[in-house]
Amino acid sequence: MAAVRVESVLAAAEEQEAEKRRSITVEKELELEYDLGNLLAVDRNPPPAAALRGAGPRREALLQALARDNTQLLVSRLWELPAERAGGAGGPLVAQLPEPTFRLPREKPPPKPRPPTRWEQFARLKGIRRKKKTSLVWDEQAKEWRRRWGYRRAGGDPSRAWLAEVPAGADPEEDQFARLRREKRERVARNELNRLRNLARAHRAGRAVPAAPLHPTGHQDRDELRRVAGVARVSTASLGRFQPRLPKEPAEPPSRSGGKKRRFEPLLGNLAAERSRQLELLRDMGSKKPVLDITRAVNKQLRQEEAEAAAANKGKKQSKRGKRGRRQQQPGRSGKKSGARRQQKPAGGGTGGR
Amino acid sequence: LIYCCRKPKTKRAKRFLEKREPKLNENTKNAMLIKGGNANLTVTEVLKDIYAVKKPFAVLYKRKNITRPFEDQTSLEFFSKKSDCSLFLFGSHNKKRPNNLVIGRMFDYHVLDMIELGVEKFVSLKDIKNSKCPEGTKPMLIFAGDVFDVNEEYRRLKSLLIDFFRGPTVPSIRLAGLEYVLHFTAVDGKIYMRSYKVLLKKSGCKIPRIELEEMGPSLDLVMRRTHLASDDLYKLSLKQPKGLKPKKKKNISHDVFGTTYGRIHMQKQDLSKLLTRKMKGLRKRPAKKSAEDGGTTPKKSKPD
Numbered sequence: 001m002a003a004v005r006v007e008s009v010l011a012a013a014e015e016q017e018a019e020k021r022r023s024i025t026v027e028k029e030l031e032l033e034y035d036l037g038n039l040l041a042v043d044r045n046p047p048p049a050a051a052l053r054g055a056g057p058r059r060e061a062l063l064q065a066l067a068r069d070n071t072q073l074l075v076s077r078l079w080e081l082p083a084e085r086a087g088g089a090g091g092p093l094v095a096q097l098p099e100p101t102f103r104l105p106r107e108k109p110p111p112k113p114r115p116p117t118r119w120e121q122f123a124r125l126k127g128i129r130r131k132k133k134t135s136l137v138w139d140e141q142a143k144e145w146r147r148r149w150g151y152r153r154a155g156g157d158p159s160r161a162w163l164a165e166v167p168a169g170a171d172p173e174e175d176q177f178a179r180l181r182r183e184k185r186e187r188v189a190r191n192e193l194n195r196l197r198n199l200a201r202a203h204r205a206g207r208a209v210p211a212a213p214l215h216p217t218g219h220q221d222r223d224e225l226r227r228v229a230g231v232a233r234v235s236t237a238s239l240g241r242f243q244p245r246l247p248k249e250p251a252e253p254p255s256r257s258g259g260k261k262r263r264f265e266p267l268l269g270n271l272a273a274e275r276s277r278q279l280e281l282l283r284d285m286g287s288k289k290p291v292l293d294i295t296r297a298v299n300k301q302l303r304q305e306e307a308e309a310a311a312a313n314k315g316k317k318q319s320k321r322g323k324r325g326r327r328q329q330q331p332g333r334s335g336k337k338s339g340a341r342r343q344q345k346p347a348g349g350g351t352g353g354r
Numbered sequence: 355l356i357y358c359c360r361k362p363k364t365k366r367a368k369r370f371l372e373k374r375e376p377k378l379n380e381n382t383k384n385a386m387l388i389k390g391g392n393a394n395l396t397v398t399e400v401l402k403d404i405y406a407v408k409k410p411f412a413v414l415y416k417r418k419n420i421t422r423p424f425e426d427q428t429s430l431e432f433f434s435k436k437s438d439c440s441l442f443l444f445g446s447h448n449k450k451r452p453n454n455l456v457i458g459r460m461f462d463y464h465v466l467d468m469i470e471l472g473v474e475k476f477v478s479l480k481d482i483k484n485s486k487c488p489e490g491t492k493p494m495l496i497f498a499g500d501v502f503d504v505n506e507e508y509r510r511l512k513s514l515l516i517d518f519f520r521g522p523t524v525p526s527i528r529l530a531g532l533e534y535v536l537h538f539t540a541v542d543g544k545i546y547m548r549s550y551k552v553l554l555k556k557s558g559c560k561i562p563r564i565e566l567e568e569m570g571p572s573l574d575l576v577m578r579r580t581h582l583a584s585d586d587l588y589k590l591s592l593k594q595p596k597g598l599k600p601k602k603k604k605n606i607s608h609d610v611f612g613t614t615y616g617r618i619h620m621q622k623q624d625l626s627k628l629l630t631r632k633m634k635g636l637r638k639r640p641a642k643k644s645a646e647d648g649g650t651t652p653k654k655s656k657p658d
Contacts, residue, residue, distance in 0.1 A: 020558020038520055039532075042512075043498040047541045063548055064566055067537040070496045071552060072564045075532060079561045083529060092528045103592055104517050107383055107440040108376035108462050110595035 024076060026069045034077050037100030041074040115205045117198040197221075374438050378597050382522040383459075385412040386439040388430075390446025391420035396453050397445035399478050403571040404443060406479060407549070409489050411521065413437050423456045424581060427465045435463045441518050451578065457514055461583075461591040468581040469511050474544070475574040484569045487533040487551055492521040494532060494552075499540035507580050508540060530554070535566070545575040 033042040047066065052059050083095040116124065123129075136145040139154035146154035164176035215224065233240040284291060362368040373381065385408055387401045405414040421429045423444050430442060440463075444456040451472065458468035479486065495516060502512045519536055532552055539546045549570030554562035583591070605617040 017558075023557045023563045024559070024561050037523070038516065039492060039494040039527075040516060041494070041496045042502065043496065044500050044503060045498070046500050047498055047539055049541050052539075052541050052546075060568075063537070063539060063546055064550070064568065066498060066539065067496065067535065067548060067550055068564055068566045070498060070537065071494065071535050071550070071566060074494055074496065074535075075552070075554075075564055076561045078527075078532065079529060086526075086528075092530055094526050094528050096526045097524060100523060102513075102516060104513060104520075105459070105461055105466060105588065105591035106594070107380050107460070109590075110378065110593065111376045 024072060026072050028069070028073070032070065032073055034074065035100060035102045036077060036081065037098050038102055039074070039078070039097075040102060041070055041077075043070050114202040117201075118194070378595055382411050383441050383517065383520075384437070384439040385441035385443060385518060386433055386437055387412060387414045388433070388442060388444045389415065389418045390422075390444060390454075391418055392447055393418060393445050394447040394453070396473060396476055397447055397455065400453075400455065400473060400476055400571065400573065401443065401445050403479050406489070407493075407519070407570065408521075413439060423458070423465075423468060424470070424579060430458075430465060431460070431463055434460050443518075454578070455575075457518065458581075459514060459517055461587070465581070466583045466587065466591055467510055467514055469507070469514060470578040470580065471545070471575040472578050473573055474576055475572075477572045479570055482569055484551065484567055486569055490521075491531065491534045492524065492527065493519055493549075494535040495519060496535060496537045497540075498537065501540040502538075507577065507582070510580070510582050511545075511577065512538075534570075543576065545577070547571075547573045547575060 028043070028045060030044045033044070034040070035042075048062070051062055078095060081095040081097070083093050085091045086094040133148065135148060137148050137154040138144075139146040141156070142154075146152055148154065164180060166172060166174075166176060170176075214228070220228070233243050236243060362371055385404075387405050389398060389401065393401075401414060405412050415433075419429065419433075421444075423430055430444070434440065434442065440460040442456075442458050442460070444458075446454045446456075448454070451470070453473040453476075455471045455473060456468055457471060459466050497512055497515075501508050503509065515538060532554075535550050535552055537546075537548045537550065539548075548568065549572060550566040551569040553565040553567060555565050557563040582588075605619075607615045607617075609615065
């Protein structure tokens, strides 16, 4: 008796639950795709086209019903997110949204890291680190904390300095105030020049400027001058071999077609080296021992072949013909297919390359 | 690089320039709503309503601008650079293309995608006499219809609409504040855009039952011309910088059931010297200690 009652009670409770759930369940053929970070839901089910083609109010009602279903599904998902009460027990219920997954294009390209300035390179090399400076400095004269620089700085206003000492080795007739003003102007100009140079370097590094923009004289930088001087030197009839050099210019220019293979020794240079080279050559010619070490060469060849065979047989079955047969077959392998492919390729390449 | 032409002389100018430079985490995209040379009442109303939806991330230009987006994009790019807006909506009207809206977005101040839509029916915010939701609410976006995935142009349109109406990206949201939903249905070559106010009703359980109330602009759109970016430009614009990827925490792994495992690296231990239980008898005693170093430095082995 009791068992039956318990069962009936449980069944009734379950039905009540189902009744409650019915108000928020929605039947859909295909599941929606959700992107909760963007509060986005995508419904792939084809909408009832025939019904929507009809007249105004019915269409609106249908659209509203469809929207209600989809919104119900989205809100159910959102309510399932981990939520907490912001601002204590009485505050609003706030849910933590995940990261948006739908990929949208950026507004601007991502920033490129700028190359370090000359000072930064030097500091990194020497291991110099930034000293954190306090913003206020104790001014002994005014007996209070003043700014390091700017309005009402510690040490008084430099423009109202009424005393300028003549330094030890300086000319007594010289105007010290004028000298200070001139030096400040020079310092400011030098800093501005360095700032612009650093900017130009950063700009150039970002853009990979091609190697030959020619600026007018006076506006060229060190690298450009060097390059231009090199080009001018080589533009003589004898390709720069008899051009005089400045005292500090390097004797042998770095060869442009550089490297090991196109390096030629001068004709009448090192007599001792030439002699030793010729004697070595004669020795090798006269000796009975072969220069080529046969065993080493054979081992190298075998290893190479094994590597090739291993790479070729990755995924492919070993053909019955064996290594020699396979090697012979490779150039003319499957003639029909390669012929057809060879025909297709130029056409494809032609239209693709244009 | 922004400082190359003119160094900013005030902090405010510097802040202004820093807001506009490219960043790792970008700002919310602004939209500019422009009227064409011959915009009629419908199109103007549409622009005003969309402005109301997108406030404060939109700029509505009051004057008419005589340009043709599909022919010449330089003036759009100029506006975008001046107002730092990467989304735009251009409305115009002529006999061949009545009630025309061009919706588009920019990448690096150049036009990325543009899609021309024709408005066939429009119901404005003021025509529907209902209560509206507050300005700046983040809307929920729902796209219905398989066309949005099948057709390439519709796919781009979906991406554009999400970009347009998304609003700021927020880490958390107040659940009671989910009031606004924009529903796009693509059927029969037409796109129905409807906006509803969401009413959360009591249901038996925790999740509320949703009732919708029509509010806000509703548009019936037809796709006309498109000017989509080439695939590689689109891919370039999608590229995210490496700094945005969340750093993987080392030595933490998760399994299928949700258990988190951690790894601890220890030095090599001498297992013979491991102490497992306290054995009082094995504890080091002072008498034992003196007996040990009694061999080296005999101080006082026995009290006298």
